Amino acid sequence: MGVEALPRNGDIASVAACPHPLILGLQPAALIDHVARVDWSLLDQIPGDRGGSIPVAIQELQHILGEVKTHLLASPDDTSPVRTIAGDSVASAIRGLSANFGVSCGIIVAYGDDKEGRLFVSNMGSSGVNLSRLRTKKGPTGQCVCLVDALGNRTMLPCLSSAVKVQADELTKEDFRGSKWLVMRYGIFNIEVIQAAIQIMIRNFRSPLLQLLESRDIDLCFANEDEAMELLRGEQNTDPEAALEFLAKHCNWAVVTLGPNGCIAKHGKETVRVPAIGEAKATDATGAGDLFASGFLYGLVKGLSLEECCKVGTCSGGSVVRSLGGEVTPENRQWMYKQMQINGLPVHPQLMPQLAYK
Numbered sequence: 001m002g003v004e005a006l007p008r009n010g011d012i013a014s015v016a017a018c019p020h021p022l023i024l025g026l027q028p029a030a031l032i033d034h035v036a037r038v039d040w041s042l043l044d045q046i047p048g049d050r051g052g053s054i055p056v057a058i059q060e061l062q063h064i065l066g067e068v069k070t071h072l073l074a075s076p077d078d079t080s081p082v083r084t085i086a087g088d089s090v091a092s093a094i095r096g097l098s099a100n101f102g103v104s105c106g107i108i109v110a111y112g113d114d115k116e117g118r119l120f121v122s123n124m125g126s127s128g129v130n131l132s133r134l135r136t137k138k139g140p141t142g143q144c145v146c147l148v149d150a151l152g153n154r155t156m157l158p159c160l161s162s163a164v165k166v167q168a169d170e171l172t173k174e175d176f177r178g179s180k181w182l183v184m185r186y187g188i189f190n191i192e193v194i195q196a197a198i199q200i201m202i203r204n205f206r207s208p209l210l211q212l213l214e215s216r217d218i219d220l221c222f223a224n225e226d227e228a229m230e231l232l233r234g235e236q237n238t239d240p241e242a243a244l245e246f247l248a249k250h251c252n253w254a255v256v257t258l259g260p261n262g263c264i265a266k267h268g269k270e271t272v273r274v275p276a277i278g279e280a281k282a283t284d285a286t287g288a289g290d291l292f293a294s295g296f297l298y299g300l301v302k303g304l305s306l307e308e309c310c311k312v313g314t315c316s317g318g319s320v321v322r323s324l325g326g327e328v329t330p331e332n333r334q335w336m337y338k339q340m341q342i343n344g345l346p347v348h349p350q351l352m353p354q355l356a357y358k
Contacts, residue, residue, distance in 0.1 A: 020178025021106035021130045023297060025094040027185070028165040028193045030111035030120040031142040031158070033087030034065060035286055035325040038147050042071035043155060046147070053156040056145075061159040064145050073150060083325035086123040087144055089185040089290045092326045096287075096294030096316060099127040100328055100336065102348050103298055106130030108175055110166045112141035123327075133175050137164035152282040152321065168196035176200055181219075181297065186212070213250035220253040220300075222293050228256045240264060244271070255296060255310070257289050262314055267306045274310035278318045278339045287326025292317035299345075308345060315339045 045067070048054040056064070072081045086095065090107065097103040107129055111117035113136060120141060125131050142163035147155045171193070176182065184194050194212070210231070212218055223231075228243030235242070240256050241264065247254035248266040255265040260282070262275040295316025299309030319328050319336035328336065337347050 019130075019132070022104045022179065022301060023094070023097060023106075023181040023183060024133075024176065024179040025090040025105065025107040025109075025183045026166075026193065026197050027088050027090035027107060027109045028167075029088075029142045029160055029163045030109050030117060031086070031088040031091065031144055031160070031163075032084060032116040032119055033144050033146050033286070033326060034068075034082060034084050035146040035148065035154075035284065036068045036082040037073040037284070037324060038068060038071040038149070039073055040149065042067055043147060043149060046155060046157070050149075050155055051153050053158060055161070056157045056159050058140070058143075058159050058162065061143055061145055061157060064147075064157060068145070068147070080324075083327075084119065085325055085327050086120045087146075087326060088142075089293075090183055091120075091124065092287045092290035093183055093293045093297070094129055095124060095127045096291045096320075096328065097297060098129045100291075100294065100316060100319075100333055101298040103301060104130070106133055106179070108133040108135075108166060108171070110135040110137050110164045112137060112139045112164045114141055116141035116143060135166055135170070139164040146286050146326075148284045148286065148324065152285050154284060154286050166193060168192040171196050171200055173200055181301075183293070183297070213247070216250055218251050220255075220297075221247050221251045222255045222257065222289065222296070223247065224257050224289050225259065253300075253306075255313075257292055257313075257317070259285075259288075263292070263310050265306055265310050270306050272307045272310055274307060274314055276318060277311060277314040277343060278335070282321045284324045285321055286324075287320045288317045290326060291320040291328065302346060304345070311343050312340065312345055315343070315345070 043050055068082065094105045094107050098105040107124065111120050111134065121131060121134065140162055142160040144156055144158040182197060184197065225240050228240060228247065229238045231246060232238040232243055240258060244254055244256045244264050244266055253267045255263055257263045260276050264273045292313040296309045296313035299312040315336050319332040320326060322332045323329050340347050
């Protein structure tokens with residue numbers, strides 16, 4: 001498989017108009033992230049475990065957004081103390097593949113007829129993502145407040161209960177025509193859409209995550225350490241290596257990310273462990289796993305080895321944690337390209353003249 005170069009600046013619209021993107025994301029509901037670095041006193045007011053994901057109603061989300069203004073942490077590296085961007089794992093991975101690696105990507109998603117919906121479309125479109133499969137619906141777009149503490153850990157407060165969504169019966173063969181990879185995030189709220197997409201692309205399944213894996217029609221599975229170990233809950237051995245072996249029995253490629261410790265991955269009989277790349281400078285962990293996935297997928301479509309795919313993933317994931325929000329800044333994109341060069345990884349020639357990172 002090949003990879004298409006992404007023209008920069010004014011040519012970005014021509015790539016977004018490509019009718020059959022190589023990689024397609026499926027995210028039932030558009031989501032807008034409001035990302036802010038805040039002090040501990042605000043986090044202490046939030047019920048639930050710090051560092052987790054706590055669903056909230058729209059009234060509570062709006063209240064927290066109001067409170068954020070009086071609890072902001074100053075950061076000399078960020079021009080804005082609050083970043084508002086298109087969110088969710090799939091959107092972040094697809095945006096990263098398009099904007100950072102020049103891969104032809106599209107996304108299937110529903111967004112509301114509100115300012116958040118328009119912001120989602122603008123953010124994804126400006127990154128070169130094909131938007132021809134978007135659905136606009138009457139109703140609100142999903143939102144999430146991402147509170148980042150002084151150590152770079154984030155607490156997520158999503159509001160999706162009333163957000164407009166793509167329904168399983170709305171998917172058609174035309175949505176998937178010409179695409180080689182489909183990127184989805186497992187969630188019990190969107191299992192029907194996942195199953196419908198797989199039915200269209202492959203065949204029908206009736207069960208949630210484990211049976212999706214056991215079908216062996218999932219080619220590639222990414223999981224962070226906690227997610228992977230949850231699959232083995234109740235087993236005697238639940239360490240990341242055991243979780244990787246479990247996933248590898250059901251997928252062609254299995255990857256478990258280990259945060260600042262890099263990742264482990266398996267394909268066939270080959271297993272690799274790759275440490276994090278570059279100096280540690282974590283401002284905000286939001287999007288680290290999503291951008292790792294975009295880098296790994298870039299390696300796959302370029303025909304790189306398993307170890308090289310992991311290295312590109314760690315470069316990509318490492319670039320997004322260096323600033324606030326789940327989107328790679330131009331400066332950190334140059335840092336990523338530089339780290340790729342240092343590690344002997346391919347950077348598209350069109351990007352080479354931009355390498356000015358010091």
